[in-house]
Amino acid sequence: MTSIVATNQTILVVGGGISGMTAALEAAETGKQVVLVEKNPYLGGRTVQLYRYFPKMCHPTCGLEINLRRLKANPRIQVLTLAEVTGITGGKGAYSVSVKLKPRYVNTNCTACGECGKAVQTEIADAFNYNLGKVKAAYLPSSMAYPQRYVIDPSIIGTPDAERAKAACKYDAVNLDDQEEVISLNAGAIVWATGWQPYDASKIVYYGYDRFPNVISNVEFERLADPHGPTGGRILRPSDGKEAKNIAFIQCAGSRDENHLRHCSRFCCMGSLKQTHYVQEKYGDAGKSTIYYIDIRAIDRFEDFYQKVKANPNVSFVKSKVARITEDKDGNPVCNGVNTEGYVRYANAHDLVVLALGMEPSVKGVEIPAEVMSDSSGFLMADPANAGIFGAGCATNALDVNRAVQSATAAALRAIQVVNKVARAEA
Amino acid sequence: MSDLNQEMAERYKNNFLKEIEEQAEMGEWVKMCMQCGLCSGSCPTNFHSGWDHPPQEIFMLIRAGKREEVLNSEGMYMCTSCYNCYVRCPRKVPVTHVMHGIAEYAYRIGRAPKAQPTLHLSKTFWSNATKYGRVNEVQLTQSLYFKDGLGAGIKKGLEMKDVALGLVKAGRLNPMEALGMGHKCKDIKGIHAMLAKAEELEARNKAAKGKE
Numbered sequence: 021m022t023s024i025v026a027t028n029q030t031i032l033v034v035g036g037g038i039s040g041m042t043a044a045l046e047a048a049e050t051g052k053q054v055v056l057v058e059k060n061p062y063l064g065g066r067t068v069q070l071y072r073y074f075p076k077m078c079h080p081t082c083g084l085e086i087n088l089r090r091l092k093a094n095p096r097i098q099v100l101t102l103a104e105v106t107g108i109t110g111g112k113g114a115y116s117v118s119v120k121l122k123p124r125y126v127n128t129n130c131t132a133c134g135e136c137g138k139a140v141q142t143e144i145a146d147a148f149n150y151n152l153g154k155v156k157a158a159y160l161p162s163s164m165a166y167p168q169r170y171v172i173d174p175s176i177i178g179t180p181d182a183e184r185a186k187a188a189c190k191y192d193a194v195n196l197d198d199q200e201e202v203i204s205l206n207a208g209a210i211v212w213a214t215g216w217q218p219y220d221a222s223k224i225v226y227y228g229y230d231r232f233p234n235v236i237s238n239v240e241f242e243r244l245a246d247p248h249g250p251t252g253g254r255i256l257r258p259s260d261g262k263e264a265k266n267i268a269f270i271q272c273a274g275s276r277d278e279n280h281l282r283h284c285s286r287f288c289c290m291g292s293l294k295q296t297h298y299v300q301e302k303y304g305d306a307g308k309s310t311i312y313y314i315d316i317r318a319i320d321r322f323e324d325f326y327q328k329v330k331a332n333p334n335v336s337f338v339k340s341k342v343a344r345i346t347e348d349k350d351g352n353p354v355c356n357g358v359n360t361e362g363y364v365r366y367a368n369a370h371d372l373v374v375l376a377l378g379m380e381p382s383v384k385g386v387e388i389p390a391e392v393m394s395d396s397s398g399f400l401m402a403d404p405a406n407a408g409i410f411g412a413g414c415a416t417n418a419l420d421v422n423r424a425v426q427s428a429t430a431a432a433l434r435a436i437q438v439v440n441k442v443a444r445a446e447a
Numbered sequence: 448m449s450d451l452n453q454e455m456a457e458r459y460k461n462n463f464l465k466e467i468e469e470q471a472e473m474g475e476w477v478k479m480c481m482q483c484g485l486c487s488g489s490c491p492t493n494f495h496s497g498w499d500h501p502p503q504e505i506f507m508l509i510r511a512g513k514r515e516e517v518l519n520s521e522g523m524y525m526c527t528s529c530y531n532c533y534v535r536c537p538r539k540v541p542v543t544h545v546m547h548g549i550a551e552y553a554y555r556i557g558r559a560p561k562a563q564p565t566l567h568l569s570k571t572f573w574s575n576a577t578k579y580g581r582v583n584e585v586q587l588t589q590s591l592y593f594k595d596g597l598g599a600g601i602k603k604g605l606e607m608k609d610v611a612l613g614l615v616k617a618g619r620l621n622p623m624e625a626l627g628m629g630h631k632c633k634d635i636k637g638i639h640a641m642l643a644k645a646e647e648l649e650a651r652n653k654a655a656k657g658k659e
Contacts, residue, residue, distance in 0.1 A: 226489070226535065272483070277537035314483045341537070343488020357488030363504045365493055 022121055024098055024205050026055055028114050028442050031435045032207035033057065034105050035382075037065020038421055039413025040213035041087050042428035047211075047436055048096040055205060057103045057119055062165040063088070065215050067421055069148065069162075069239065071246040074294040074420075075325045081164050083421075088166050101167065106202065108210070108390040112408030113442045115207045123198035125172035125182075130193040132160055132168045139188035140181045144173050146250065149243045152258075153250030158185045163248055169193075208442045209408050209435035212388070212400060213428060216414035218377040219274035219281055226344045227273065227375060233259040234353045235345055235373045238269075238291050245298040255302055257372045259351045264372035265303050268355050269295065270342050271313040275378030275418075283397045285378035285418040289317045292376045293329045300334060309335045310370065312342045312355060319420075338366070345373060379418040410434045452556040456514065458657050463514045469656040472548035476540045480506040486532035486542045492525045502532060502542050505549065518558040523550040524565045567594060577642055580632030585624035 026032070029052070033044040036058030044056040056063075070080050091097055100119060107118040126136075136158040143154040148161045157173040170193075176182045177196060186194040218239050221229035229235050234257045236244075247253035257264040269292040275285040292311055299307040316337075318326035329335050343357040352369040359366055381398045392411070393403040399418075400411030412431035413424035459466035467474040480503065487493065487501030500508065500522040508517050523546040532542035550566070553559050559566055568591065575587045593600030604611075614620035621629040632638060 272537070276481075278539045279535070279537065314481060339484075340488065341483035341485045343485050343535075358484045358490075358493065358501055358503065360482050360484045360503065363487065363501055365488075 022100070022201065022203055024055060024100070024203060026053065026098075026205040026207060028206050028208045029053060029439045029446070030055055030205070030207050031209050031211065031432075031439055032105075032115070032117055032205070033211045033213060033412075035065070035213035035215055035413075035415070036060070036063040036099070036101070037213065037215045037413065037424075038067040038083075038087075039215065039415070039424045039428040039431075040065070040211070041091065042425045043211045043213055043412050043432040043435070044097050045087060045090050045094065046429050046432040048094045049090070050436055052096065052436060052439055054097045055207065056097055056099045057105060058099070058101045059104045060161070061101050061124060061169075061171045062161045062167070063091075063099065063101070064162075064164070064166070066239070068164060069150070069242060071242045071249070071298065072294065074290045075322055077294070077297060080421075084164055084166075091166075099167070102171075106389060108409075112438060113208050113445075115210060115408065116204060117207055117210070118202055118204045120200065120202050122200055123174070124169065125174075125177065125194060125196055125198045126158075126170045127193050127195050127198075128167075128169070129191040130169040131191055132170060133190070134160070134170075135188040135190065136170055136172070136185035136194060139184040140172075140176065141184070142173075142176050142179070142181050144175065149250045150237075150240045152240060152243055157181060172196075209410070209438035210390075211410050211412050211428070211431045211435050212383070212392070212415055213412040213431070214382040214415045216379040216418070217382050219380050221273065221375050221377055223280060224273060224375070227270065227342070227373075228345050228347075228353075229375060232345060232347050232353050232373075233257075234264075234347075234351060234371070235375065237273075237375050237377045238288065238295065239377070241295055241298075241374045245295070245302070253302075255298070255372070262371065263303075265299075265306055266308045266371045267299055267310070268342075268353070268368070268370040268373045269309065269311045269376055270355070270373060271311065271316075271376045272341060273375035273377050274380075276314065281378045281380060281397060283378075283399075283418055284317060286317065286319055287418065287420040288376035288378060289313070290319070290322055290325065290420065292374070293318065293326055295374065296329055296332070296335045300332065305334060307334060310338060310368070311335065312338045312340055312357070314339075314341050338368075340366075379414060381415055383415050408438050452518075452558055455556055461512060463512045463517070464510050465657065466514075467509050467549065467552070470653055471545075471552035473541055473544040474548055474552075476545050477506050477509050479538045479540050481538055482507060483537060485535050485537060486540075489531040489535050491529055491531065492527055495525055498522055498525050502546060505546075509549075517549070518553050521560055521563065523547070523553070524560070524563050526550070526565070564594075577638070579627075580635045580638040581630060583624045583627070583629065584620060585622065585629070586627075589625065 031047045031052050031054050033040045033056045036056055044054045048054045064084050067080050102122040104120050106120045110116045137156045140156045140158040142157040144157050145151040146153045146155040157176045160170050182196050221237050243249040244251055244255050255264050274280040296309040299309045339360045340357045342355045346354045348354050348369055353373040354367050354369045356367045393401040395401050400416045410431040412428040484503050487503045492498055500520045526546040530543050571590050576582050592603045623629050
């Protein structure tokens with residue numbers, strides 16, 4: 021059994037992405053007890069699946085490393101991975117929470133030596149790389165994964181492959197009898213930081229995401245550009261593995277659309293502007309980017325970033341929402357539409373089309389086992405009737421990393437105030 | 448008719464957007480357009496020479512007060528009511544209906560182009576359907592086939608003769624409709640009275656607007 025020490029003065033943080041980690045660290049560094057629950061086998065969420073950040077074009081691993089050092093140094097945070105909250109009862113200052121823990125089949129003896137991965141033959145879709153590649157069924161989710169422990173996929177349990185993994189392990193770290201369990205813990209306040217998911221691109225039928233292999237999403241493009249990604253950082257298009265040098269970016273793919281996501285997702289304009297840097301970085305003047313947009317919303321202080329991209333002769337801008345993607349005889353995706361600056365019809369062939377998919381809250385349509393309020397897009401709202409549960413990060417709004425961190429810090433402060441009251445009452 | 452054009456131009460001096468909003472059906476949607484271009488790009492008739500201004504441009508011309516450009520345009524008559532633009536519009540603007548609304552308004556004030564094929568179809572269909580209370584298919588087909596003259600009509604009719612005979616055999620087409628017989632609605636007088644009343648109400652409603 022997993023044992024967790026938690027009282028009514030504990031803050032529970034649900035979601036271990038950048039927002040959840042920030043909320044947990046900020047609260048713990050003021051001396052509070054924190055339990056951090058993450059459903060993936062690793063922390064960092066979608067942020068660690070990025071190749072680079074805007075605006076400074078630095079690597080997320082850097083920021084993650086700082087946060088992991090803070091986390092490892094702090095005895096007040098207990099981390100549960102492969103864990104999901106299944107029930108919340110009670111109220112502000114006295115919640116009782118049940119958490120389902122999925123088996124990892126690998127215990128803390130693991131040194132991440134990788135022998136089990138070599139021994140196992142079965143391959144599964146690589147979720148960390150948005151299923152663009154395959155990984156062995158005994159795997160380390162990413163090179164930066166925390167905890168730095170292998171995971172054995174449940175699909176091979178009971179097969180000879182699982183036995184091979186166990187036999188290969190020199191440290192007695194593989195435990196094939198690991199069972200799913202449900203634990204219950206107390207918490208005075210809860211920070212709900214379950215993040216976001218990219219909008220389901222196949223719903224935008226006229227872009228043919230599920231029909232044309234060379235129409236991919238912005239999150240997938242991050243993995244293609246990343247040296248740790250499935251192509252080793254080479255931007256190769258999925259249909260034939262050809263180097264994609266002429267790339268189209270389609271903005272508002274899902275966002276600002278009453279038929280899809282009614283909100284502006286805020287980060288996608290900057291995301292695509294950033295991704296033109298990847299094309300420039302890989303191919304120099306041979307790499308061409310075209311951004312199809314309604315308006316460029318380089319929010320906040322990022323106008324400067326936009327102006328710099330605009331000055332790059334290898335990046336062109338077409339003011340138009342692409343109406344339809346077709347495919348030519350060479351398998352090139354063709355963007356069809358009418359240009360708003362001149363109202364001229366165009367049909368432009370590219371090597372690869374990247375859909376700048378919008379942000380949908382992960383909480384949308386998901387049953388949160390507590391009373392919470394959400395807006396018309398499904399983002400959590402502050403609920404005065406339920407003053408012990410606070411949304412943070414992209415569960416509350418479409419935010420970039422910077423703003424998600426601010427939002428998480430705010431949520432941590434609110435949670436701290438709740439447990440402070442409990443502490444005074446109990447003193 | 449052109450008097451009405453003059454009257455409207457006077458009444459809405461320098462505010463063509465307001466004129467469209469008040470006088471054209473669904474015109475109040477024009478200001479909701481965010482100029483993304485999805486409607487124009489989705490339009491199947493956009494290769495046609497008559498498509499001088501796509502819907503998105505018509506919206507912008509209206510907002511810019513370009514009354515003559517819009518009323519001289521053939522763009523809105525090119526609409527085939529495929530509804531691609533309507534279902535895709537990110538702002539849920541009923542683009543198809545707005546196009547019809549503007550076309551109808553231009554027609555009402557005598558600004559519709561002469562010999563415009565879709566306008567001809569609409570007029571023919573409307574008078575046909577309202578005459579009997581339901582569409583008389585034989586007469587409708589005849590008037591469309593013979594639109595460009597006797598020779599062209601006979602040629603088209605012969606081309607389609609097998610289809611027509613097949614429909615007659617299957618009981619889907621009544622040749623007697625050519626003589627004004629065939630299926631009609633039960634209360635044709637009631638239908639005519641209802642349409643007259645609707646026209647009267649709409650005229651009164653539109654006449655009252657823009658006069659404060």
